Amino acid sequence: MKEKIISILKEHKNKFVSGEEISNLLGVSRTSIWKVLKQLKASGYNIESAPKKGYKLLDDKNIYSKEEITLLLKSKGSNVEEVFYFDSINSTNEYAKEIGRNSNMENVLVISDIQTDGKGRLGRKWLSSESSGVWMSLLLKPNLNPTDASKITQIASAAIVTAIEEFYNLNVGIKWPNDIIINGKKIAGVLTEMNSELGEINFIVVGIGINVNTKSFPEEISDIASSLFLESGLEIDRKKIIEKVIYYFYKFYNEYIKNKEFNEVLDINKKKSVTLNRDVFIIRRNETFEAYAYDLNRDGELMVRDKDGKESVVFYGEVSI
Numbered sequence: 444m445k446e447k448i449i450s451i452l453k454e455h456k457n458k459f460v461s462g463e464e465i466s467n468l469l470g471v472s473r474t475s476i477w478k479v480l481k482q483l484k485a486s487g488y489n490i491e492s493a494p495k496k497g498y499k500l501l502d503d504k505n506i507y508s509k510e511e512i513t514l515l516l517k518s519k520g521s522n523v524e525e526v527f528y529f530d531s532i533n534s535t536n537e538y539a540k541e542i543g544r545n546s547n548m549e550n551v552l553v554i555s556d557i558q559t560d561g562k563g564r565l566g567r568k569w570l571s572s573e574s575s576g577v578w579m580s581l582l583l584k585p586n587l588n589p590t591d592a593s594k595i596t597q598i599a600s601a602a603i604v605t606a607i608e609e610f611y612n613l614n615v616g617i618k619w620p621n622d623i624i625i626n627g628k629k630i631a632g633v634l635t636e637m638n639s640e641l642g643e644i645n646f647i648v649v650g651i652g653i654n655v656n657t658k659s660f661p662e663e664i665s666d667i668a669s670s671l672f673l674e675s676g677l678e679i680d681r682k683k684i685i686e687k688v689i690y691y692f693y694k695f696y697n698e699y700i701k702n703k704e705f706n707e708v709l710d711i712n713k714k715k716s717v718t719l720n721r722d723v724f725i726i727r728r729n730e731t732f733e734a735y736a737y738d739l740n741r742d743g744e745l746m747v748r749d750k751d752g753k754e755s756v757v758f759y760g761e762v763s764i
């Protein structure tokens with residue numbers, strides 16, 4: 444109901460629409476409409492009400508809510524079927540995995556204004572306690588081989604870079620495979636987690652964290668982290684970033700799932716790479732070795748050449764530049 448009332452107010456933007464009209468359009472009593480409007484005002488919507496005239500939506504910028512995000516994604520015809528929104532949650536990836544384990548739902552977006560226990564890879568932390576970033580996870584159930592799951596990370600990285608470059612005049616790089624870098628600092632990261640068995644994927648959760656309007660970082664990461672605001676001086680409604688990232692994610696994802704076409708994503712990952720054409724350190728559980736990273740192969744894996752000229756492919760592990 445909230446969503447429907449917001450849509451009606453948006454259709455009549457800057458014009459009054461009477462309680463009676465809304466009530467006729469939705470087939471519910473004027474009292475229920477009044478109650479919902481009261482809730483909307485309380486959650487930050489700037490709605491003017493005037494006796495005899497009705498209600499007018501003045502400004503809906505910067506409102507971060509389930510209704511706004513659902514409307515935005517629906518109007519753009521994205522594949523997202525359901526949005527779960529939280530003001531605060533431990534980790535959107537954890538919640539999406541929970542849905543994945545307990546339901547048949549897919550193409551679900553879990554989003555939270557803040558995270559109290561955001562996750563990075565290998566048990567690391569993703570700091571997301573400020574409501575200035577985009578912290579979201581998509582639950583997917585692709586018919587893929589588990590060995591192809593790493594491509595989902597690259598699809599997400601390509602989507603983030605493409606989306607950011609639409610809004611900001613910034614040079615965005617990808618540190619293979621999941622770090623998004625501007626001026627040497629990390630502004631976004633991707634965490635892809637998979638639940639699979641016997642060569643089949645049950646579900647994949649791709650978590651995306653983007654520092655959008657963040658003004659400062661805790662000391663532990665202040666040297667390595669930055670935000671789109673700090674790099675550009677531009678403050679932006681986070682919903683715009685969500686819309687574009689989701690749009691490009693599904694554009695690339697559908698191309699890959701339906702047509703097995705991965706070239707555009709690969710091209711972006713290569714073109715934007717800050718890892719290629721240089722010496723890098725490959726860090727694995729028991730060893731660290733230095734090698735020259737010279738290309739990504741067709742599957743997006745990192746191809747390196749060691750000091751003795753021996754070439755190998757890096758599927759996993761940490762790469763330090």
Ligand code: BT5
Nearest residue numbers: 534536561562563564567569570579632633650651652668
């Ligand atoms: C990542 O891991 O970069 C994956 C980040 C994924 C975050 C999203 S937010 C929505 C979803 N829900 C979750 O719980 N997670 C996902 P990794 O490559 O391991 O990088 C982690 C490292 O980045 C940390 O050890 C810090 O050094 C650094 N870091 C932590 N918070 C950061 C931040 N906000 N901005 C930049 N760097 C950060």
